[in-house]
Amino acid sequence: MSQRSGHDPGGSDVPIEVELVDDRGRPAAREGGIGSLLLEADRLVAGYVPEVNILNGCDLALYEGELVGIIGPNGAGKSTLLKSLFGLIPIRQGSVRLRGEDITGLQAHGLVARGVGYVPQNNNVFPSLTVEENLQMGLFLRPRDYAERVDVVTDLFPLLGTRRKQRAGSLSGGERQMVAMGRALMMDPSVLLLDEPSAGLSPAYQDEVFIRCRRINAAGVSIVMVEQNARRCLQICHRGFVLDQGANAYSGTGDELLTDPKVVELYLGTLAKAR
Ligand SMILES: Nc1ncnc2c1ncn2[C@@H]1O[C@H](COP(=O)(O)OP(=O)(O)O)[C@@H](O)[C@H]1O
Ligand SMILES: [Mg+2]
Numbered sequence: 001m002s003q004r005s006g007h008d009p010g011g012s013d014v015p016i017e018v019e020l021v022d023d024r025g026r027p028a029a030r031e032g033g034i035g036s037l038l039l040e041a042d043r044l045v046a047g048y049v050p051e052v053n054i055l056n057g058c059d060l061a062l063y064e065g066e067l068v069g070i071i072g073p074n075g076a077g078k079s080t081l082l083k084s085l086f087g088l089i090p091i092r093q094g095s096v097r098l099r100g101e102d103i104t105g106l107q108a109h110g111l112v113a114r115g116v117g118y119v120p121q122n123n124n125v126f127p128s129l130t131v132e133e134n135l136q137m138g139l140f141l142r143p144r145d146y147a148e149r150v151d152v153v154t155d156l157f158p159l160l161g162t163r164r165k166q167r168a169g170s171l172s173g174g175e176r177q178m179v180a181m182g183r184a185l186m187m188d189p190s191v192l193l194l195d196e197p198s199a200g201l202s203p204a205y206q207d208e209v210f211i212r213c214r215r216i217n218a219a220g221v222s223i224v225m226v227e228q229n230a231r232r233c234l235q236i237c238h239r240g241f242v243l244d245q246g247a248n249a250y251s252g253t254g255d256e257l258l259t260d261p262k263v264v265e266l267y268l269g270t271l272a273k274a275r
Contacts, residue, residue, distance in 0.1 A: 035063060035064030035065050036063065036064050036099075037061060037062075037063055037064075037099075037100075038062050038063060038064045038066075038098065038099060038190070038191060038222050039060070039061070039062040039085070039096070039097070039098055039116075039191055039222070039224070040060070040061050040062070040096070040097045041058065041059060041060040041061075041081070041084075041085060041094065041095075041096050042059060042094050042095050042096075042097075043057045043058070043059060043093065043094040043095075044057065044058045044059075044060075044081070044084055044091055044093070044094035044095075044096070045057060045058075045091070045092045045093035045094055046080060046084040046089055046090065046091050046092055047080075047089075047092065048080075048089065053092065053246065054077045054080045054246050055077050055080055055081060055084060055246040055247075056245065056246040056247045057093075057094070057246075057247055058077065058081055058094075058243065058246060058247055058248060059248055060081065060085075060224070060241060062191065062222055062224055063222070064190075064222055065217075065220070065222060066217075066222050066223070066238045066239065067213065067214070067217040067222070067223045067225065067236065067237045067238050068222075068223065068224050068225070068237055068238065068239050068240065068241065069225050069226075069227055069233040069234055069236075069237035069239075069240040069241070069254065070224065070225065070226045070227070070240070070241050070242075070243055071226075071227055071228075071230040071233055071234065071240060071241075071242055071243070071257075071267060072242050072243035072244050072249070072267065073244060073267070074228075076243045076244050076245060076246065077243055077245070077246040078195070078226040078243050079120075079121055079195050079196075079226065080246070081226075081243065082118065082120075082193045082195050082224070082226055084096075085116075085193060085224070086108055086111055086116065086118040086193055087103075087105065087106050087107045087108045087110070087111055088108060090105065091104055091105055098111075098114060098116065098191070101114075109141075112141065112187055112189075113141060115187070115188070115189050115190040115191060116189060116190075116191045116192075116193065117184035117185065117187055117189035117191065117192045117193065118184065118192075118193040118195075119180045119181055119183075119184045119192070119193070119194050119195060119197065120180075120195050121195040121196045121199060121226075124176070124177075124180035125168040125169075125176050125179045125180050125183070126168060127167065127168050127169025128167060128168075128169060129167065129168060130164065130165055130166060130167055130168065131160050131163050131164045131165070131166055131167075131168055131171075131179055132150075132164040132165065134168050134179050134182075134183050135149075135150055135153065135160065135164075135179075135182055135183055135186055137183060138182070138183035138184060138185070138186030138187060139186040139187060141187065142187070145188075146186075149185075149186045149187075149188060150186070152185070152188075153182045153185050153186055154182075156182070156185065156212065156215060156216060156219070157178045157181070157182050157212070159175060159178055160178060160179060160182045163175065172205075173200050173201055173205070174201045174202070174205030174208065174209070177197055177198075177201065177205075177209060178209075178212070181194070181197065181212065181216070185216065185221070189221060190220075190221065190222060191221070191222050191223075191224070192216065192221050192222070192223045192224070193223075193224050194213065194223060194224070194225045194226065195226045196226055196227060196228055197209045197213065197225065197227070198210065198227060198228075198229050198232070199228060206229060206232065207232075210229075210232055210233075210236050213225060213236065214236055225237065230267060230268055231258065231268055233254075234254040234255075234257050234258045235254060235258065236254070237254045238253065238254065239251065239252065239253050239254065240252065240253070240254050240257045242257065242263060242267055244266075244267075249266075249267075250262070250263050250267075
């Protein structure tokens with residue numbers, strides 16, 4: 001892979017919402033603070049084609065209450081990492097643990113039942129179904145909880161309530177992203193895996209998505225977020241991982257990564273403004 005510089009479409013130098021950051025500009029820890037190790041990936045090796053590994057010994061740790069960001073160049077394996085965590089591609093070596101339980105190779109439905117939600121990068125809504133039907137699909141394992149969960153989810157995304165009879169395919173990209181996140185939240189997950197939630201959205205909608213992610217996290221959902229909007233992602237996450245060529249290149253708090261000259265040079269494109 002020759003391209004090493006990160007890709008960071010504009011609009012990311014202005015701090016996002018004050019209410020969601022502490023007075024030092026960091027994400028305010030949710031009530032109760034950061035807890036114990038929730039999701040842990042250890043030296044993952046995975047790929048699509050036999051004998052071609054895309055993940056080459058990749059590690060990840062997510063603590064209870066955390067919002068963790070994963071950034072890195074196109075093709076680094078970020079989506080592949082989320083797919084392997086969610087049981088969508090076979091793990092060739094390494095392990096994944098959830099609350100200490102070995103879940104390596106567990107299929108998606110088993111993970112959903114254990115409280116893991118996943119929002120893929122593309123095609124993440126059923127376009128011919130209404131918003132309401134999309135939300136119902138999210139709760140297919142526990143249909144009786146629909147009324148209660150839909151209240152929680154429409155509280156986080158009021159638009160899903162007002163547009164509930166509209167077909168998802170007729171919504172804008174930003175609105176569809178909210179449907180996709182809302183659907184994943186219907187199961188009341190403890191971990192949410194988000195693949196590029198801001199991709200393809202206007203700068204205003206990108207900020208909206210980041211603010212929603214902070215709110216979802218503050219409501220008690222631990223999040224792993226893959227993002228191409230690297231600087232924005234590091235601004236709102238507790239900790240970040242830089243993935244390059246299927247392995248960890250750098251990790252640290254969002255602030256540490258934003259001010260690390262190497263990370264800035266290689267992955268953030270331009271010099272990060274002093275914050
Ligand atoms: N379905 C697939 N089949 C074969 N190769 C794939 C597939 N999806 C992704 N890849 C390859 O895996 C590598 C990493 O892709 P991906 O995880 O999507 O990167 P990122 O999300 O970091 O941009 C790329 O070289 C890509 O071409
Ligand atoms: Mg990707």
